[in-house]
Amino acid sequence: MEPKMDAHAIMAQMQQDVRRAVLRVLLPVHALTALSGRAQDEMQSDLDRWKSEGRIFSVEYEGVEYFPGFALDPAAEYRPFPAVAEVIAILSNQEFFSHWALAMWFIAANSFLDDQCPMELLADDPEWVVEAARDTLQEMI
Numbered sequence: 001m002e003p004k005m006d007a008h009a010i011m012a013q014m015q016q017d018v019r020r021a022v023l024r025v026l027l028p029v030h031a032l033t034a035l036s037g038r039a040q041d042e043m044q045s046d047l048d049r050w051k052s053e054g055r056i057f058s059v060e061y062e063g064v065e066y067f068p069g070f071a072l073d074p075a076a077e078y079r080p081f082p083a084v085a086e087v088i089a090i091l092s093n094q095e096f097f098s099h100w101a102l103a104m105w106f107i108a109a110n111s112f113l114d115d116q117c118p119m120e121l122l123a124d125d126p127e128w129v130v131e132a133a134r135d136t137l138q139e140m141i
Contacts, residue, residue: 022059022103025119026066035069036078046079054088055080057099068106070119083126087118087133097140105136112136 029047033040047067050056056072058065072078091097091105106119112132113121121129 018100018104019061021107022100023061023066025068025070025107026059026103027069028064028066032067032069032072032078036072036074038078043078050080053085054092055085057088057092057102059099059103068103068119070106070122073123075123081122081126083122083129086130090130090133090137105133110136 027035029040029044032047033043036043038046047056047058051058056067058067060066068084071080071084073081087106088102091102092099107117109115109117110132112135113128118129118132
């Protein structure tokens with residue numbers, strides 16, 4: 001019989017699972033540089049500006065900053081999809097909705113979106129993604 005885990009151990013395991021899932025999808029700057037074909041200093045500067053403007057987010061893990069490559073539109077020279085800023089504005093106002101939680105929201109299946117992941121719909125149906133964020137907010141309050 002397996003020993004029972006206490007609540008703290010269970011929470012720590014859940015947080016580690018979220019980190020692993022998020023880090024499988026988000027990318028460090030050098031990977032985004034390679035993907036976009038832009039110079040790393042230019043990409044870093046743009047990411048920093050977009051982050052300060054609320055157009056993109058990042059998470060940090062072991063001293064490395066990771067960004068959602070899925071949030072960047074290849075058809076617009078790898079600039080953020082406008083819907084990403086709307087989702088950030090909707091969900092980031094909740095004190096318990098960290099950037100890790102925001103990343104998980106984008107990569108996880110969402111029942112409002114017929115079990116599709118928001119990140120998969122940014123290019124084709126951004127309005128639906130924004131509506132899903134509003135639905136998530138309504139469920140939280």
